[in-house]
Each structure stands twice: as structure tokens, then as C-alpha cells.
Amino acid sequence: xxxxxxxxxxxxxxxxxxxxxxxxxxxxxxxxxxxxxxxxxxxxxxxxxxxxxxxxxxxxxxxxxxxxxxxxxxxxxxxxxxxxxxxxxxxxxxxxxxxxxxxxxxxxxxxxxxxxxxxxxxxxxxxxxxxxxxxxxx
Amino acid sequence: xxxxxxxxxxxxxxxxxxxxxxxxxxxxxxxxxxxxxxxxxxxxxxxxxxxxxxxxxxxxxxxxxxxxxxxxxxxxxxxxxxxxxxxxxxxxxxxxxxxxxxxxxxxxxxxxxxxxxxxxxxxxxxxxxxxxxxxxxxxxxxxxxxxxxxxxxxxxxxxxxxxxxxxxxxxxxxxxxxxxxxxxxxxxxxxxxxxxxxxxxxxxxxxxxxxxxxxxxxxxxxxxxxxxxxxxxxxxxxxxxxxxxxxxxxxxxxxxxxxxxxxxxxxxxxxxxxxxxxxxxxxxxxxxxxxxxxxxxxxxxxxxxxxxxxxxxxxxxxxxxxxxxxxxxxxxxxxxxxxxxxxxxxxxxxxxxxxxxxxxxxxxxxxxxxxxxxxxxxxxxxxxxxxxxxxxxxxxxxxxxxxxx
Numbered sequence: 001x002x003x004x005x006x007x008x009x010x011x012x013x014x015x016x017x018x019x020x021x022x023x024x025x026x027x028x029x030x031x032x033x034x035x036x037x038x039x040x041x042x043x044x045x046x047x048x049x050x051x052x053x054x055x056x057x058x059x060x061x062x063x064x065x066x067x068x069x070x071x072x073x074x075x076x077x078x079x080x081x082x083x084x085x086x087x088x089x090x091x092x093x094x095x096x097x098x099x100x101x102x103x104x105x106x107x108x109x110x111x112x113x114x115x116x117x118x119x120x121x122x123x124x125x126x127x128x129x130x131x132x133x134x135x136x137x138x
Numbered sequence: 139x140x141x142x143x144x145x146x147x148x149x150x151x152x153x154x155x156x157x158x159x160x161x162x163x164x165x166x167x168x169x170x171x172x173x174x175x176x177x178x179x180x181x182x183x184x185x186x187x188x189x190x191x192x193x194x195x196x197x198x199x200x201x202x203x204x205x206x207x208x209x210x211x212x213x214x215x216x217x218x219x220x221x222x223x224x225x226x227x228x229x230x231x232x233x234x235x236x237x238x239x240x241x242x243x244x245x246x247x248x249x250x251x252x253x254x255x256x257x258x259x260x261x262x263x264x265x266x267x268x269x270x271x272x273x274x275x276x277x278x279x280x281x282x283x284x285x286x287x288x289x290x291x292x293x294x295x296x297x298x299x300x301x302x303x304x305x306x307x308x309x310x311x312x313x314x315x316x317x318x319x320x321x322x323x324x325x326x327x328x329x330x331x332x333x334x335x336x337x338x339x340x341x342x343x344x345x346x347x348x349x350x351x352x353x354x355x356x357x358x359x360x361x362x363x364x365x366x367x368x369x370x371x372x373x374x375x376x377x378x379x380x381x382x383x384x385x386x387x388x389x390x391x392x393x394x395x396x397x398x399x400x401x402x403x404x405x406x407x408x409x410x411x412x413x414x415x416x417x418x419x420x421x422x423x424x425x426x427x428x429x430x431x432x433x434x435x436x437x438x439x440x441x442x443x444x445x446x447x448x449x450x451x452x453x454x455x456x457x458x459x460x461x462x463x464x465x466x467x468x469x470x471x472x473x474x475x476x477x478x479x480x481x482x483x484x485x486x487x488x489x490x491x492x493x494x495x496x497x498x499x500x501x502x503x504x505x506x507x508x509x510x511x512x513x514x515x516x517x518x519x520x521x522x523x524x525x526x527x528x529x530x531x532x533x534x535x536x537x538x539x540x541x542x543x
Binding site: 003008011014017019031032033034035036037038039040041042060061062063064065067068 | 454484523540
């Protein structure tokens with residue numbers, strides 16, 4: 001199976017690989033997937049208290065090229081968004097942008113789950129209730 | 139000049155040796171006869187060519203030419219060998235013993251027979267990939283008609299103790315079938331010395347053409363028969379009907395002859411390159427070689443690079459290097475290799491493995507390139523891996539409650 005050029009580009013030059021201080025109140029961390037399933041994604045967001053904007057986003061991913069590309073793209077999209085906007089990122093948008101084939105859709109689902117987990121981690125740290133999400137498109 | 143891409147997937151298939159192609163060519167256009175045509179020179183020529191190939195192939199495995207049944211490949215050979223024995227020896231019993239690391243062509247054939255009333259024991263293998271002979275002995279029953287254990291494994295290259303397996307089968311009055319597709323032409327295989335009763339192998343794994351294989355069926359001590367699975371004109375002593383693939387068989391014969399004459403030199407050269415590759419990659423932290431290192435094919439190395447995923451790893455160099463991963467992230471189930479899991483490898487290691495299969499035309503320059511490309515990619519992906527970061531921080535990854543999706 002050949003990868004799309006966009007997947008190859010994110011894989012070769014991943015954006016925003018790294019680690020934010022998970023102890024910080026302004027950082028939300030989402031860790032999703034499982035080693036047994038062959039993919040683990042950790043996505044972090046840093047939120048500016050005054051503006052409510054996501055000022056930074058980082059990821060680290062154990063997984064195939066599509067999983068790496070999905071998380072790399074997700075961090076790019078997160079930056080500059082408000083939490084409310086970030087929640088609306090849909091896995092199918094990632095699928096479309098990266099031209100993921102059907103067998104790789106789960107990679108985009110994982111990225112969406114990571115975003116939501118990071119947002120909820122941030123909310124809980126800041127005394128807000130966890131958001132309840134619908135199941136993403138598998 | 140190094141020519142890319144580099145082919146390191148020789149357990150999957152091999153390129154044809156040019157000497158094989160040359161031997162085959164006259165049998166497409168000029169000598170196109172049907173080997174079963176008894177009344178004219180075209181048929182005689184074809185028959186003569188097939189007989190010669192049969193001798194070349196028999197010689198490679200220490201058999202009599204009459205014991206070679208041509209098939210379309212090893213999948214057919216496995217089907218014919220196992221189903222054929224099950225049908226032929228039904229009055230003797232219905233129990234078959236095999237093992238969990240067999241090729242799907244053996245496992246799925248056994249599963250099919252289970253539906254028809256066979257009782258099948260699937261032996262677990264030891265962590266080094268070898269069958270436990272005591273377990274085999276304990277599994278034997280009065281109704282056991284067949285032991286089906288491969289010669290060498292396609293994913294990790296371990297060589298089973300075939301002589302000992304054959305002796306146990308014989309002692310209990312069962313036949314021994316071996317899928318030897320990875321072994322024949324690569325290491326010395328002798329059906330007499332090994333005590334094998336039925337054995338399947340194929341041309342395209344030994345620099346011959348695709349679409350032609352053989353089933354060795356022993357003719358004495360004991361005389362073995364298998365029930366045909368393809369009925370028709372009664373070719374191949376009635377065990378496999380169908381017009382013979384004459385050019386393919388001629389190529390198979392030539393490939394067998396070359397394998398026999400060049401084996402020692404090929405093995406020495408390729409095993410040195412394999413060891414060089416393996417030793418260089420083992421230098422990387424948290425890297426594990428899978429399978430028994432002493433009982434292993436000379437041209438295979440299966441290595442797990444912990445904390446990086448196999449498919450993601452291959453993507454780092456798969457435009458330049460062709461090899462195979464034990465990870466199957468392309469399937470919806472996300473199941474890693476069942477062979478690696480059968481060794482007791484955790485899913486994390488099973489998902490992190492690559493199979494390097496070297497061959498006759500692999501060069502040192504290609505190996506040097508591969509060492510560098512794989513090392514660079516592993517290091518790069520570990521910098522991107524949350525699991526590697528946790529490992530470095532001393533977090534026990536196995537203790538984390540992962541959400542399975």
C-alpha cells in the first residue's frame with residue numbers, strides 16, 4: 001500500500017514533536033491507544049489562561065506512518081484554536097486532508113481521541129467538568 | 139554504485155537466477171510439447187526434460203526421482219500432503235499433530251480437516267521457536283496418522299529438530315510431513331537421513347520460477363500414498379492430475395542443481411553478511427533477535443526494535459529497502475505476527491519486528507546501507523515515541539492501564 005504524499009511529508013518532517021510539562025496547570029495531556037494495538041499517541045496542548053487560546057501543541061507517537069502523520073497534523077491544527085474550536089476537530093477531516101485509506105481510519109480516530117483526552121485533562125486540572133463525547137467515526 | 143531499492147525479502151520470494159531463465163527459454167517456443175503426449179517427438183522432448191528435472195530435484199533432497207510429484211507450489215503441496223494423507227489413511231485414524239507457528243497453508247488446511255472430522259493438536263513452541271519433543275511425544279495417540287511440522291520457519295528462520303520429530307512419528311506409527319519451503323535449496327535437506335515421509339517445497343524460494351513446486355512422497359520404508367486432490371488424467375502417478383508446467387519444471391530442476399552445487403559457498407557468504415547486519419543492529423539499545431540463534435537458516439534475521447512500531451519503522455526506508463515486518467497495522471484487527479506471539483513475545487515486541495531475508499545477490503554494500511538506514515530510523519522514531527520516553531523515565535509501561543480500542 002502506498003502512502004499519500006502528505007502522510008510521507010508529515011512522517012519525514014513531523015511538526016511539533018516533543019513534550020510539554022504535564023504537571024503544569026496550563027497543559028493538557030492525552031495519552032491514547034495501547035502498545036498491543038500497535039499505536040500509542042500522546043498529544044499535549046498548552047492553553048493561554050487570559051485568551052483561552054491553544055498556544056502550543058506537541059505530540060509523540062508510537063505507530064505506523066499514518067498514526068504519526070495524523071498526530072502531527074492534529075498539533076498543527078490545534079495551535080491558535082480555542083478549546084471550543086479544538087473540540088470540533090473531526091477525525092474525518094484528518095482522513096480527508098491526509099488521504100488515509102479505509103484501513104488507516106483508526107489512526108485518525110486515535111488522534112481525535114487524543115485531542116479530546118488532552119482537552120479533558122486540561123479541564124479537570126482547572127476545576128471544570130469532563131466533556132462527554134460521542135463515539136468518533138470508525 | 140549502489141543500486142536501489144535493495145531486496146531483503148528473500149523468504150517471501152527470490153529473483154530467478156539467469157541460468158534458470160536460460161534453461162527454461164527453449165521450452166516456451168520450440169519445445170512446447172505436452173509431457174503426456176506419447177506419440178510424437180514434441181511430447182518425447184518434453185517428457186525427457188521433465189524426467190531430467192525430476193532427477194535434478196530428487197538429487198537435491200536425496201530422494202528417488204519417482205518420489206517427486208510436481209505441484210503448482212508449496213501451498214498446493216501442503217494441501218495435497220495433509221489432506222491426501224487424511225483421506226488415504228482414514229481407516230487408521232483421524233488425529234494430526236502440527237504446531238502453532240506453521241504457515242497458514244498448513245494451519246488452514248488442518249482447520250479445514252477439523253470440520254470434516256479430524257482431530258488436530260496444535261503444539262505450542264518454546265520461546266526460541268522450536269517444538270518441544272517431550273510435548274510431541276506426549277501428544278501422540280494410537281489414532282495419530284500424521285505429524286506436520288515445518289522444516290524451517292518463514293518468519294524467524296528457526297530450524298526444527300526434524301530427525302527427532304521423524305523418529306517420534308515413526309515410533310508411534312504415524313507419517314511425518316514437513317513443509318520445507320524455506321529450507322530446501324538453502325541448507326542440506328536429505329529425506330532419507332532426516333526420516334521425512336512427505337515434504338513440500340517450491341521453486342520460487344530457490345531462484346526458480348513461480349508457479350511450480352513439488353511434493354516428495356516416500357516410496358519405500360514405508361510406501362506412502364496420498365489421495366489426489368485434483369482429479370483428471372492421472373498424471374504424477376495418479377496423485378496430481380493436470381498437464382505439467384514443462385518450462386517451470388525445467389527451471390525448477392536447474393534451480394535445484396544450482397542450489398546443490400553452490401549451497402556451501404552461498405551459505406558461507408550470506409551467513410557472514412547476515413551476522414554483520416545482526417551484530418551491527420544489536421548495538422542499538424533494547425533490540426532483540428527472535429528465534430533460536432544456533433538452529434537457524436543462514437540468511438534470515440528477525441529483530442524486534444522495542445518502542446518503535448514495525449510498519450512505521452519500515453516507512454523510514456521502504457523506498458530503498460524491501461523487507462517485511464511482523465506487524466500488520468494494515469488489517470482492521472491490528473494483530474501482530476502470530477508466529478512472534480507464539481514465541482511468547484509481548485505485543486509490543488511483536489509489533490516492533492523486522493524480518494531481514496538475505497539472498498544470493500545480496501552484497502556487503504547493500505548491508506552497510508541497510509545498517510545505516512535502519513539504525514537512523516530507529517533512533518529517529520524513538521525520539522518520537524512516547525513509550526521510549528516513558529522507558530527512559532523508568533515508567534513501567536506494562537503497569538499502565540491502556541484503553542483498548
